[in-house]
Amino acid sequence: MVIIAPEMDERQVPAYLDKYLKVITDAEGTIENVDIWGKRKFAYEIQKKNEGIYAVVNFTATSEATQELDRQLGLADDVIRTKILRAEEAIAMIASEAKRAEAKAARKTAAKA
Known part of the structure; x- marks a missing residue:
């Protein structure tokens, strides 16, 4: 799951995510599904924001590719939170x-x- 800053236009989210998901496909992983939930309110404030754009991505990849994806998303300015399970x-x-x-x-x- 990725939570993106609410200032981003929701129509730009798929292209924004594709830029990062390239890490998975380059490592011969597969992206099964990208489900964009849209803007949701938080239960509590995160990074001085009260809402964010949620996206859930189902993928299959190696541990190294998953760690690299998490690292790159963690460095991205527009990404508020990530959770990989x-x-x-x-x-x-x-x-x-x-x-x-x-x-x-x-x-x-x-x-x-």
């Missing part, structure tokens, strides 16, 4: 979030009864 970690994280949401909903229902 392995597929297994992402699936486990989604499952735990779903369980937590179900438990919270069950507690709310029990409290109303």
Whole structure:
């Protein structure tokens, strides 16, 4: 996941990301999907900003290519945050979030009864 500064025009985001994702394709990796979520508000201020443009990229690459991508995105001025997860970690994280949401909903229902 990449969070880009909100000042950037959302139509420029795919081309902006392609510049960095070239690291993956140059290392013979593959880009499966680029999903741009658009501008979202943050739960708390990050780098004196209250919102950012979210983009989720699914790719397959070597560890070295992934580290280089993360390094380059970390140096980019328009990138606020990045988070790279392995597929297994992402699936486990989604499952735990779903369980937590179900438990919270069950507690709310029990409290109303």
